[in-house]
Amino acid sequence: MMKIPDNPHGGRTLIVDGQDPRAYQKPSEALKEAEERDQIFVKPGMYEDKVFVAERPIFLIGAGRDAVQIYSRRGGPLYLQQVKTGRISGITFRYVGSDQHSAMNLLDSTCVVTQCRAKEGILSGVVIYGPSSRPTFVDNEVCDNRESGIFVFAGAQPRVADNICRNNHHFGIAVRDAGSRPELVRNHCCENMLSGILLFHHAEAFLMDNRCAGNMHWGMVITPDASATPGADQLVNSNVFYPNPRGTILVTDSPLAEIGR
Template identity: 65%
Template sequence: MSEEPIPTNPLGGRTLIVDPTDQRCYPTPSAALKDVAESDQVYVRPGIYEDKLVVTQRPIRLVGAGRDRVQIFCRRSGPLYLQEVPEGWITGITFRYVGSDQHSALNILNSTCIITQCRAMEGILSGVVLYGPECRVAFTDNEVCRNRESGIFVFAGAQPRVADNRCVENHHFGIAVRDSGSRPDLVRNLCEDNMLSGILMFQHAEGLIVDNVCRNNQHWGILLTPDSHPNPAPSALPTMNRLEPNGIGVYSISDQPLAQIGR
């Protein structure tokens, strides 16, 4: 069987290959990331890898062979942590947390990069946490599923673009946004079959909410607190998004949005 073609590095640097069955390659993604120069990228061949990736204050360029073919899981903490990553991309990988402590599958602090065509699953906290006032991640075309709290949680002043994602079968909300200064663009996301509502915006959060589909959630399509500031205004949300059918209704405004989970 011939080897799969290696994706071209658009920056012209090296492509470091991860394949534990090939002695010419790196055994794990984290081992390859330790050796990258600024213009290098890492390519992960199909497989299941027990690993933890931590990247701080440098670019990341990590390409997997596809989220249905590459899985990175971790037992003791979340499998991916980015802090102050200034640029780069991550694509084509499933990140899975399989431990029992309070961790997410993707933990992204104050970073600016692209995360696309990945999957985040089984976080004990939310599947993906995007936070910090310098967080400007483009989180697009991902699948976020079966996490114990919300699928995607934006907080602490983050301003990411969250678009074209599929947030399904999460225990709380498909997407949740909290805190003054948090201002994501939520565009064309599918929030479906979540155990509470499709989208929650609370505690002075604001953000663009357009062209999303929130359907078949147990409670509401969108749930807001009175101090949140969605764009468009709440009364226009059903026109600018598809918010039915859901278990209770289209949208609601409540000063106790977490009462159902005892918070």
């Protein structure tokens, strides 16, 4: 029998199990009845659902990203808006529609997302955006997305650490816009169709111990108006940007020329 995890927040644990008629059949059904300190535990299975949470906590725990999948045909399967506290773990989020959506959307939120998987977004797999967006996004796998793996923009300042970003059509991680300042630490960006990391359009980032290897173009691409810490002369000493066919770091005014933008 599967052990139900304890709820460290003092509330109830609501069970989602598509095979048990006594349990909630979808995560969204449990969320509708969950109170602020309640935890939702999702048992193994595939759930066609959309998890939308705004201006309230979320504690959504899956039995493991290889065992639990939430997928959606209409819109992304996970959308968080102004979620100031919470934790999501142990779930694969998969977008299977044809419109322009991501697998995970984190707008102006500061919760923790860990040990999850985001895949097959028509846009980037994970979008983290908004000036109040400071989530902790750690130990996730972001793969097989039609644009970049993780896209940080519009002033977001997340901690992005220990993630695997592989086999995305553009970049493993992309950061755009003035005010966007993520911490990028120990991420592994590999087998992406362009380059490992892109920093552009006035973005800033702290980069340490990232590994960008085995991508189709460069280890990292940066525009002259973007800023990295440590500086360009130290980046190659604090991160690994090889081997990649075209080299380690490219500084260019046209980082998206290869895709006609």
